[in-house]
Amino acid sequence: MSDETSPLSTPANPGPASLILTLGIIAMMSGLLVVTTYQVTKPIIAANRQEALEKAVFSVLPEATSKVNFRLDEEGLRRLEGDEMGQANLFAGYDETGELAGIALEGAARGYQDVVRILYGYSPESECVIGMTVMESTETPGLGDKVETDPDFLANFECLEARLNEAGTAMRNEIVTVKSGEKTEPWQIDGISGATVTSQAIGTAIRRSSREMLPLIEKNKESLKRTIDE
């Protein structure tokens, strides 16, 4: 075989400049391709995320038909629009007549494998947790992931008591997960046997989040109700 037809016809010892140039060109091509894809898919991915969150908000607030994103912290309540929507930590749901149907809050706690992220619905009117859905979890299939499907476990969140003390500064009773079948108080979550760690993680997530957020919500209760006209 002559050298012209051989695929190994590149010079055996190219200079350092040509090596760097080759890598540079390839890296630049790669950059162009990646950035183009990123730009094309970015709005679609953002829409997907929004849709997933929206679905979750309406699933934990069964009566809500519209929602408004808020950011609530020590500094107060701030309504978010447009690009800021992603910074929300509180989603207020309103029913058809424009009444506040409930508030969706995020919670997270360490599960068996990794952090379990949840969204739960809180009704200031009945002072109850009225729904819970798992947003992100890598719990063991068939065991830990039962918290997403087990009807008995999900029944805990039809009206789980989340009452504040008289002054409205702290929880009257902290929400806690108990062993399966040992639930005696309305603020206790009946755990799943075989998914103890994960059901406790959900209890912990709601406890931590409610401890922090519920007193703040109490303070801003009126302004949450007022945004109903839209």
Add this chain to the structure above:
Amino acid sequence: MVRDPRLPEPLNWGTFTQGLWRDNPVFVMLLGLCPVLAVTNTAMNALAMGIATTFVLLSSGVLVSLLRKLIPKQVRIASYIIIIATFVTIADYAIMAISLDLYNALGAFIQLIVANCIILGRAEAYASKNQVVNAFVNGLGMGLGFTFALLCLGVVREILGSGTLFGLSLFGADFQPWAIFVLPPGGFFVLAFWLFLFAVVRKHRSHSRIQEQEIADAA
């Protein structure tokens, strides 16, 4: 006559079927076993992973083949890795745009296609020495072979482990699924079963081929 392995191979049916059967990346070469075990708990995940890997195999193979005369051999591995990583990132964004549920189910394994040895192996052993058409056909065969293997595992694991196929219930509410099959150990069991089956079939086939040869010689 022994062929010089550095020379381009002619395009023929074998270019395509190499990855499907003779050198099936999973069942014969035992390559890329990490996604094979990790994301075959449902048939849908297996199919999505297979398609994503096929896409990366195809596009990186074509590009490596196109650039094969321009890339000096001193920087070839670095170049291949950049090319592969580019297409993996594209696949990653594409899946995120198609379905977030699917993306969450596949987890980190989409990004880990970068480290899948089938792809770098094909780039180095085939695409860098052959013409674009050959690289395309061979990459397609390899990708389909990989997808086929993933589906073999995914279908069995989903049926036994969840009682469903592509999310459709097969046995009704009374079926008690064997959760072990959707867990990591189930992946090893099912892989072992398929490897055994393929070994038996291959042995049987080569055996009967020898017999045919003997009969032909005798005649």
